[in-house]
Amino acid sequence: MTDPESPAADRTSPLHQIHVDGGASFTDFAGWQMPVSYGSDLAEHHAVRTTAGIFDISHMAEILVDGPQAAQFLDYALAGKLSAIAIAQAKYSLLLTEGGGIIDDLIVYRLTDDTFFVVANAGNRYVAAAALKERAAGFDVRVSDLSDSYSLIAVQGPNSRAIAEATAGITEISVPLDELKYYWSTDASFEGLPLLIGRTGYTGEDGFEFYIQSDAAARLWAALSAAGEAFGLVPAGLASRDTLRLEAGMPLYGHELGLDSFPVQAGLGRVVNLKKEGDFVGRAAVEAGPPHGAHVLVGLTTEGKRAGRAGYSVVTVPEPVEGSDASTDSATAVGMITSGALSPTLGYPVAMAYVDPFVLEAGTPLYIDVRGTRIPASVVDLPFYKRDKS
Amino acid sequence: MTDQTSLQYTAEHEWVLVDGDTATVGITAYAADKLGDVVYVELPKAGSVVSGGSVVGEIESTKSVGELFAPVDGTIVEANAAVDADPSLVNSDPFGAGWLIKVNFTALPTLLSFDEYSALVAE
Numbered sequence: 001m002t003d004p005e006s007p008a009a010d011r012t013s014p015l016h017q018i019h020v021d022g023g024a025s026f027t028d029f030a031g032w033q034m035p036v037s038y039g040s041d042l043a044e045h046h047a048v049r050t051t052a053g054i055f056d057i058s059h060m061a062e063i064l065v066d067g068p069q070a071a072q073f074l075d076y077a078l079a080g081k082l083s084a085i086a087i088a089q090a091k092y093s094l095l096l097t098e099g100g101g102i103i104d105d106l107i108v109y110r111l112t113d114d115t116f117f118v119v120a121n122a123g124n125r126y127v128a129a130a131a132l133k134e135r136a137a138g139f140d141v142r143v144s145d146l147s148d149s150y151s152l153i154a155v156q157g158p159n160s161r162a163i164a165e166a167t168a169g170i171t172e173i174s175v176p177l178d179e180l181k182y183y184w185s186t187d188a189s190f191e192g193l194p195l196l197i198g199r200t201g202y203t204g205e206d207g208f209e210f211y212i213q214s215d216a217a218a219r220l221w222a223a224l225s226a227a228g229e230a231f232g233l234v235p236a237g238l239a240s241r242d243t244l245r246l247e248a249g250m251p252l253y254g255h256e257l258g259l260d261s262f263p264v265q266a267g268l269g270r271v272v273n274l275k276k277e278g279d280f281v282g283r284a285a286v287e288a289g290p291p292h293g294a295h296v297l298v299g300l301t302t303e304g305k306r307a308g309r310a311g312y313s314v315v316t317v318p319e320p321v322e323g324s325d326a327s328t329d330s331a332t333a334v335g336m337i338t339s340g341a342l343s344p345t346l347g348y349p350v351a352m353a354y355v356d357p358f359v360l361e362a363g364t365p366l367y368i369d370v371r372g373t374r375i376p377a378s379v380v381d382l383p384f385y386k387r388d389k390s
Numbered sequence: 391m392t393d394q395t396s397l398q399y400t401a402e403h404e405w406v407l408v409d410g411d412t413a414t415v416g417i418t419a420y421a422a423d424k425l426g427d428v429v430y431v432e433l434p435k436a437g438s439v440v441s442g443g444s445v446v447g448e449i450e451s452t453k454s455v456g457e458l459f460a461p462v463d464g465t466i467v468e469a470n471a472a473v474d475a476d477p478s479l480v481n482s483d484p485f486g487a488g489w490l491i492k493v494n495f496t497a498l499p500t501l502l503s504f505d506e507y508s509a510l511v512a513e
Contacts, residue, residue, distance in 0.1 A: 025423060025424075036426070036453075037426055037427075040427050040481070041426045041427050041451075041452055041453065042427040042429070042452060042478075043427075045452075239426050239452060239453045240452075242453065243452050243453075305429065305430040305450075306430060306432070306450065307430075307450065309454075309455065341452050341453065342429045342430065342450070342452060344429075344452060371448070371455075
């Protein structure tokens with residue numbers, strides 16, 4: 001065994017003691033010590049697919065944008081047309097550089113005509129807030145980084161609605177949860193405090209995300225957990241969150257998304273609204289498109305149990321012959337894996353990878369170089385897993 | 391349950407049980423916990439000659455890959471077929487049913503005692 005990495009992060013969630021008491025092991029994530037698992041990441045993964053899991057994602061950043069020109073400002077600052085979403089609606093969007101690279105991927109909730117709640121990745125909190133503040137110059141708008149006062153709890157899985165409805169202390173839900181559509185939100189109260197509930201998530205299952213002021217987060221976690229006991233709710237950590245989002249084909253910043261990737265390369269061309277009137281940061285670069293031959297993100301599956309993982313090469317072999325000694329063939333690297341794991345739900349390895357588009361077009365057989373062993377890979381459509389919505 | 395105080399350890403988080411000239415090797419509970427749920431193990435075949443300190447196998451969890459080092463020079467006598475069939479044994483019983491390999495060794499290097507290993511992981 002090589003030395004397992006030890007956590008060196010210094011920030012902890014308002015729910016930290018609950019996780020310690022719950023037997024969690026922790027990992028360093030963007031400077032935070034967050035639960036990686038409470039014993040079995042596989043059991044947590046399966047619980048989210050079959051019953052429900054509760055995640056502490058308080059490390060996520062919350063940025064409030066308000067003012068008479070808030071909608072107009074976000075249309076300029078972000079890739080999507082945020083002015084077009086209704087009050088209570090949410091939208092997945094991108095914060096681009098002038099050059100078309102991705103600073104962060106975000107979820108934006110419209111709270112009122114002039115108030116938007118922007119949720120950014122923990123690791124991009126400061127760059128995202130700084131970019132928004134800088135872009136706000138000239139707009140009648142205020143950008144406030146509220147990350148330190150908000151906590152975020154996600155309940156995900158087929159039983160999540162029943163759990164939320166049964167949770168003591170959650171009252172004054174403006175839109176009944178059974179009527180709340182995917183990527184919409186509702187106001188509510190928890191013990192008299194403002195609570196925002198979004199029907200959003202990062203697992204590929206039905207689920208809700210609860211935004212609450214940090215000093216009430218531990219009580220909300222306890223109330224949700226108590227209500228969840230009858231519904232098979234288990235606490236779930238970042239390890240299962242990663243395999244769940246991977247199966248669902250959802251990108252993770254720093255893996256599938258980064259400053260050097262254009263949205264279209266990541267399959268996120270639809271997130272950039274080129275039809276919206278007026279300029280926005282990154283428009284010219286996106287219209288010009290990425291360089292010819294820029295690698296594109298694909299899904300790969302392989303047989304057996306050995307998974308391709310982030311950083312592993314995707315290779316081709318000239319005219320592969322059955323039974324030939326692969327180790328003596330000359331392989332050409334045509335891509336690289338960004339995320340990969342043995343899929344707990346599907347039972348075979350899945351990976352996302354950036355691959356040369358010409359090789360994909362030609363249908364050339366691809367292999368993943370798994371620490372020296374070449375494993376044949378099939379290109380598949382994303383997502384790998386789609387829930388049954390019946 | 392194996393008495394952990396009677397085992398010897400490596401800094402690579404393996405435990406070694408010496409019986410005559412055979413060493414049974416597994417990974418410690420600390421290492422198994424750090425890896426997360428083990429989903430696949432690749433172990434050397436019986437008869438393979440291994441040298442101490444070299445990588446002889448892999449232990450994969452959902453989130454990462456750990457390498458198995460041979461703690462001694464010798465010949466593999468047996469790889470645990472049970473963990474091949476059910477890798478979760480590495481998590482559920484790392485010091486027992488989750489053992490990985492038995493090695494017939496020629497010489498035993500200096501290994502860590504239980505107290506020394508405990509001090510190492512407490513750092």
